[in-house]
Amino acid sequence: MARDTIFSPSFGNRPTYLVGREAVLGRLIAGLESVPGSRERSTIMLGQRGTGKTVLLWELADRAEGLGFVVASPTVVSEDLLTRVVEKIQERGARYARDPQNRLTGGSVGALGFSVGLEFSPELQETKSNQFKLTQLARRLTQAGHGILILVDELQANSPEIRQLVTVYQEMVGERLNVALVMAGLPGAVSATLNDKVLTFLNRSSRLELAPLSLGDVDAYYSRAFHDLGLSVTDERRARAVEFTRGSPYLMQLVGHNIVVRAAADGAVSDDDLARALSASQADFERDVCETTLSSLSGKDVEFLCAMARDDGPSRTADVADRMDATVDYAQKYRRRLIDAGVIEVASRGYVRFAVPFLRDYLRDRE
Ligand SMILES: Nc1ncnc2c1ncn2[C@@H]1O[C@H](COP(=O)(O)OP(=O)(O)OP(=O)(O)O)[C@@H](O)[C@H]1O
Numbered sequence: 418m419a420r421d422t423i424f425s426p427s428f429g430n431r432p433t434y435l436v437g438r439e440a441v442l443g444r445l446i447a448g449l450e451s452v453p454g455s456r457e458r459s460t461i462m463l464g465q466r467g468t469g470k471t472v473l474l475w476e477l478a479d480r481a482e483g484l485g486f487v488v489a490s491p492t493v494v495s496e497d498l499l500t501r502v503v504e505k506i507q508e509r510g511a512r513y514a515r516d517p518q519n520r521l522t523g524g525s526v527g528a529l530g531f532s533v534g535l536e537f538s539p540e541l542q543e544t545k546s547n548q549f550k551l552t553q554l555a556r557r558l559t560q561a562g563h564g565i566l567i568l569v570d571e572l573q574a575n576s577p578e579i580r581q582l583v584t585v586y587q588e589m590v591g592e593r594l595n596v597a598l599v600m601a602g603l604p605g606a607v608s609a610t611l612n613d614k615v616l617t618f619l620n621r622s623s624r625l626e627l628a629p630l631s632l633g634d635v636d637a638y639y640s641r642a643f644h645d646l647g648l649s650v651t652d653e654r655r656a657r658a659v660e661f662t663r664g665s666p667y668l669m670q671l672v673g674h675n676i677v678v679r680a681a682a683d684g685a686v687s688d689d690d691l692a693r694a695l696s697a698s699q700a701d702f703e704r705d706v707c708e709t710t711l712s713s714l715s716g717k718d719v720e721f722l723c724a725m726a727r728d729d730g731p732s733r734t735a736d737v738a739d740r741m742d743a744t745v746d747y748a749q750k751y752r753r754r755l756i757d758a759g760v761i762e763v764a765s766r767g768y769v770r771f772a773v774p775f776l777r778d779y780l781r782d783r784e
């Protein structure tokens with residue numbers, strides 16, 4: 418068995434090499450470089466499980482720091498979201514606030530309520546809200562010529578914390594402070610059922626939908642990785658592995674890893690090894706992605722999907738309604754919900770197909 422030093426199929430794990438996301442990163446960086454307040458400064462990144470949202474946020478964090486931004490590294494939406502963002506900015510930005518000149522000349526710096534660096538005076542620390550603190554940090558860092566980038570992961574757009582963050586962000590933008598915001602979540606995270614204020618903000622932000630990786634990129638990556646690991650995989654077998662990933666980054670890691678651990682000591686990968694690697698990857702993917710995707714849906718949503726799973730290719734909405742014993746109007750409602758959740762997509766007029774790899778197989782096996 419070969420030792421795998423390249424593939425790392427595990428959520429949130431930074432890959433040894435980030436495949437095929439240069440264009441997306443370029444867009445995000447261009448947003449940071451646009452003038453404060455422009456629409457590109459706030460971005461919503463949406464993608465199914467395992468499309469690489471978390472690792473992209475971390476990559477962006479590194480690159481933005483290189484550009485002089487003070488970055489609040491990806492924070493998962495939770496009750497103390499704002500507190501954590503404030504603390505992260507204090508920690509990462511301290512080095513930009515040590516300028517002794519500012520302390521001597523900056524009456525305004527003291528006036529912002531800082532004692533030393535980006536630490537707040539005890540009074541302010543105790544009595545002021547996180548929104549207030551965040552604004553003071555943005556004022557201080559904008560003065561020092563540095564932007565703030567706030568990264569939010571696992572966006573729950575209907576949470577009070579996001580409402581607070583969005584409100585204070587808009588106020589800071591109004592003041593022309595140098596701030597930027599990137600939030601990542603599942604496709605269903607931004608739905609029309611949200612309260613108006615947050616929804617309006619999200620709709621005005623720039624939207625980035627994470628597409629599957631191109632198979633050409635996956636192929637180039639496998640080719641190099643297998644070579645570096647001393648594996649001999651024929652072109653035809655590698656092509657099968659590439660095809661199997663459907664461009665899903667998580668599947669790409671799973672398939673790569675499962676091939677490596679099944680290779681012979683001399684690096685040879687037989688047809689049999691490949692077949693076993695692929696089916697093990699599918700099982701892992703079904704458990705980690707298909708199962709969790711279904712568990713967040715309603716019984717009727719799942720019924721719609723099961724009705725779809727009876728087709729080998731795209732499904733006609735009218736047929737699905739028929740199988741559900743429902744009117745087309747009724748089925749339309751679930752069709753819409755599932756499209757919003759990124760579980761299915763429009764294939765052509767009147768037809769939908771699965772947007773999550775192996776979901777059809779998973780549903781059929783469950784029946
Ligand atoms: N561009 C990429 N190149 C190589 N590997 C990647 C890439 N994007 C993601 N991965 C790998 O895919 C897996 C899933 O990535 P990640 O955890 O970022 O997905 P996610 O979209 O945040 O998923 P979830 O919605 O479940 O949080 C990880 O093992 C990660 O290393």
Ligand SMILES: [Mg+2]
Binds near residue numbers: 470
């Ligand atoms: Mg994630």
